[in-house]
Amino acid sequence: MSHRDNAAARRPAVGVDLGGTKIAAALVAADGSVLARASAPTPAAAGPAAILDAIAALAARVAGGADVRGLGLGAAGVIDPGSCRVVDATDVLPGWPGTDLRSGLLRRLSGLVPRVEAVNDVHAHALGEAWLGAGRHARTALLVAFGTGIGGSYIVGGRPAVGAHAVAGHVGHVPSAEAAGLECTCGGSGHLEAVASGPAVHRRYLAAGGDPAAEDTRAVFDRAAGGDALAASAIATAARAAGGALGGFANALDPHAIVVSGGLAAAGRLWWDPLLAAYAANVVGALSATVPTRALLGADAAVVGGASLILRD
Numbered sequence: 001m002s003h004r005d006n007a008a009a010r011r012p013a014v015g016v017d018l019g020g021t022k023i024a025a026a027l028v029a030a031d032g033s034v035l036a037r038a039s040a041p042t043p044a045a046a047g048p049a050a051i052l053d054a055i056a057a058l059a060a061r062v063a064g065g066a067d068v069r070g071l072g073l074g075a076a077g078v079i080d081p082g083s084c085r086v087v088d089a090t091d092v093l094p095g096w097p098g099t100d101l102r103s104g105l106l107r108r109l110s111g112l113v114p115r116v117e118a119v120n121d122v123h124a125h126a127l128g129e130a131w132l133g134a135g136r137h138a139r140t141a142l143l144v145a146f147g148t149g150i151g152g153s154y155i156v157g158g159r160p161a162v163g164a165h166a167v168a169g170h171v172g173h174v175p176s177a178e179a180a181g182l183e184c185t186c187g188g189s190g191h192l193e194a195v196a197s198g199p200a201v202h203r204r205y206l207a208a209g210g211d212p213a214a215e216d217t218r219a220v221f222d223r224a225a226g227g228d229a230l231a232a233s234a235i236a237t238a239a240r241a242a243g244g245a246l247g248g249f250a251n252a253l254d255p256h257a258i259v260v261s262g263g264l265a266a267a268g269r270l271w272w273d274p275l276l277a278a279y280a281a282n283v284v285g286a287l288s289a290t291v292p293t294r295a296l297l298g299a300d301a302a303v304v305g306g307a308s309l310i311l312r313d
Contacts, residue, residue, distance in 0.1 A: 014059045014071040014113065015307030017121060018051070020044060020092035024299065025058035027066060028307035032132045034300055036062045044092060048099040056108035063112060070115030072309035073101060074124020074302045080166045084118040087166050090185075117309035121302055122169055123160035125295075126153035128305030129259050131312065133296040138257035142249060143295070144171055146242055147262035149185065150193045154253055158312055171249065172197065178241040196241040198263055205234040217263075224270050235267070236274045243275035246292055247282025254287065261295035 010030050017024040020042060027036040038061045043050040059071055077089030077096055084102035102116045109116075119127070126135070126143035135141030135155065144152040150172030154161045162168050172193030173186055179195035186193075194200055198217040205220045206212060210230045214220050224231035242264075250258060264271055279292060295301060 011067055011069045013069045013307040013310035014063055015124075015303035015305070016055055016059060016071060016073045016075075017124060017302035017306060018042065018055065018073060018075040019121060020076055023051075023054055023058055024303055025055070025062045026300070026303040026307070027062040027064070027068070028304055028311065030311055032304055032308070032311070034304065036064060037303075038062050042093075044094065047095050048093075048104075051093070051096075052099075052101075052104040052108060056105060059105075059109060060112060068113060070117065070310035071105060071109065071113045072124070072306035072311075073105070073116065073118040074121040074127075074306040075101060075118055076121050078166050079118050079120045079123075081117070081119045081123075081160075081162055084116060115310060117313075119160060119162070119306075119309065120151075120153075120166075120169060122151035123153045123162065124302040124305040124309075125261060126155050126160060126259070126305065127158075127308050128297050128301035128303070129261070129295050130155040130158065130257075130305075131308050132304060133301060134259040134293050135257045138255070140253070140255045141257040141259060142253055142255040143259040143261060144242075144246060144249070145262035146196060146260065146264040147198055150197050150262075152249070154255065158308075171245070174245060174248075176241045176245060178237055178244075192241060192245050196238045196245070201234050201238045201264075204237060205231055208234065210234070221267055221270065232270065235270050238264075239271045239274040240278040243278030243280075243292075244282045246275070247279045250279075250283050250287050250290060255290065258290060258292040259295050260292045261301065265294050 015028045024039045026034045038058045078087040086099040089096040101118045105116045129135045130141040141155045152171035153169045173191045176192040179190045182194035184191040184194040202217045220231045
């Protein structure tokens with residue numbers, strides 16, 4: 001490698017995590033360390049152009065005049081990583097489908113960012129964990145995030161397997177026996193997300209006659225920790241569904257590492273113990289040593305993973 005090539009390889013990249021309510025951006029060094037951070041609310045109601053404006057403004061802020069190699073974006077929605085276009089999205093981001101992320105950001109960041117790459121936000125999260133987090137050193141890694149929704153990503157050779165239509169990773173919409181008869185956010189019913197997501201825990205608790213003063217999922221966990229049997233039951237049902245699904249995914253994919261992230265992953269033994277028991281009961285014997293572990297990078301995972309689209313190419 002020439003001196004010029006070596007210098008270019010040391011240049012940082014901008015990583016961006018675009019969610020329905022918040023945009024986070026970071027300047028990420030070639031070794032994955034975060035050099036600068038910034039965030040702002042997502043102007044979702046204002047439409048795609050306003051969202052791209054906000055991303056560009058944050059990217060320029062964290063770059064701070066640095067000579068960057070490019071911008072890697074993890075974005076909500078179904079993202080075609082080849083064209084960097086939004087194939088599909090929920091109503092959380094009105095008008096988002098069809099948005100050309102690459103050309104829109106290159107135009108706004110002309111002279112600052114020479115290249116833009118994009119994937120779905122959960123894929124970006126998984127890329128970060130596979131590079132520097134709980135999936136580090138694993139040749140293949142499956143990440144599943146359990147939070148407001150449920151999403152996943154399978155990393156092979158440092159890249160997410162996105163499928164023929166860029167839809168791979170929508171693991172929240174596989175059938176789940178525990179979700180029988182429950183409506184899902186996608187419009188279907190009986191899907192994993194309808195029983196194992198954070199909001200699903202809250203709904204199940206209230207439907208079982210739990211304290212109506214419990215205003216969210218965190219309150220349900222607080223009550224379970226205090227001895228509320230209905231709260232503990234709602235959590236255990238969600239965790240069993242999650243663990244059974246992870247066992248099924250492991251049987252189908254045989255990953256070297258399984259990483260669990262999202263808000264529920266931080267919930268403690270009330271959630272983890274029934275999850276791990278259900279996983280063990282469903283996984284084939286040869287995979288019994290491949291135990292799900294908690295993600296390590298927290299909020300930095302998606303911005304680091306987004307930047308890795310540029311830094312690790």
